[in-house]
Amino acid sequence: MKVVSYYNVVPNKNKSQEKFDILTKFVKGVIAAGDTGILHTGTNLIDADVGVIQGWQHERGKTAPHLQLRQSVINRTANTHVCSADSNFFLYANKSNQPHHYLRYSFNGVFPNTGEYFDNNPNPIRWRQISKDTGIVIKEPKTNGNHILICAQREGGWSLGTHNLINWLLNTCTEIRKHSDRPIIVRLHPKDNKSNRRATNIVRALETVNKVTLSNNRDDIEKDLINCWAVVNHNSSAIVGPIIQGHNAFITDPKTSQCAEVAHYGFEKIETPEIFDRQKWLERVSMFHWKFSELEDGTCWKHMREYI
Numbered sequence: 001m002k003v004v005s006y007y008n009v010v011p012n013k014n015k016s017q018e019k020f021d022i023l024t025k026f027v028k029g030v031i032a033a034g035d036t037g038i039l040h041t042g043t044n045l046i047d048a049d050v051g052v053i054q055g056w057q058h059e060r061g062k063t064a065p066h067l068q069l070r071q072s073v074i075n076r077t078a079n080t081h082v083c084s085a086d087s088n089f090f091l092y093a094n095k096s097n098q099p100h101h102y103l104r105y106s107f108n109g110v111f112p113n114t115g116e117y118f119d120n121n122p123n124p125i126r127w128r129q130i131s132k133d134t135g136i137v138i139k140e141p142k143t144n145g146n147h148i149l150i151c152a153q154r155e156g157g158w159s160l161g162t163h164n165l166i167n168w169l170l171n172t173c174t175e176i177r178k179h180s181d182r183p184i185i186v187r188l189h190p191k192d193n194k195s196n197r198r199a200t201n202i203v204r205a206l207e208t209v210n211k212v213t214l215s216n217n218r219d220d221i222e223k224d225l226i227n228c229w230a231v232v233n234h235n236s237s238a239i240v241g242p243i244i245q246g247h248n249a250f251i252t253d254p255k256t257s258q259c260a261e262v263a264h265y266g267f268e269k270i271e272t273p274e275i276f277d278r279q280k281w282l283e284r285v286s287m288f289h290w291k292f293s294e295l296e297d298g299t300c301w302k303h304m305r306e307y308i
Contacts, residue, residue: 009023
């Protein structure tokens with residue numbers, strides 16, 4: 001089997017060595033497993049069974065050269081499958097992602113309804129290994145708390161898709177108010193939080209909903225989780241940490257969220273939330289999280305290869 005890793009899908013100005021290491025170590029693992037692996041530093045496409053990229057492409061597209069190359073690989077004109085690497089769900093516990101560098105991998109898409117995540121036969125051993133490496137343990141469900149925390153996603157990010165952030169926030173707060181009078185705190189995505197203009201516009205848009213405030217905490221989400229009753233999110237990994245820590249979870253896009261099996265859809269039960277089997281869920285999502293040593297020695301590729 002032939003696998004081509006496209007080095008130039010990451011721009012040279014990028015300061016994250018981890019993104020480049022994904023592409024080089026993946027090839028080493030393919031070769032270690034006995035297949036043909038090529039680290040391609042050009043901008044043309046090479047015929048292969050699998051093309052490997054870091055990240056994904058927004059459906060609206062962008063013009064930067066590295067994004068154009070990424071889109072070309074995603075189009076799958078030269079490769080039967082495309083393997084994408086993205087940030088891991090457990091990053092909240094260790095933002096540096098060191099020393100293990102766990103990341104999530106998928107074929108042909110980045111949502112559970114569009115991509116292959118190699119997770120239909122979970123092995124409990126993987127979650128035990130990740131738990132040991134990261135120090136993450138499942139905490140008891142929360143039975144008290146005061147406010148509802150909305151973890152907003154990045155305006156223009158590919159996971160939010162074509163949704164307008166302000167409209168989503170307004171609609172979500174309005175729906176919550178039909179079922180709960182608890183204070184609502186909106187936590188912006190870290191990159192959106194740097195824009196005072198955006199924050200001002202959001203505050204103005206939400207003035208029509210009672211008891212809604214914007215979080216002033218721009219760094220650690222743990223501060224916003226103190227005395228938190230429930231956490232709300234569209235479809236991103238921002239809600240993963242709170243779920244593991246026992247917070248009641250509500251999402252607005254169950255089709256594309258990897259947390260759909262441990263979160264509510266709709267807000268009818270926001271005052272009387274259910275308890276979900278988070279152990280089973282974590283065992284499933286562990287099947288598409290791999291650390292660099294497993295990437296390099298071929299363990300990751302051998303698992304993925306079974307799905308081709």
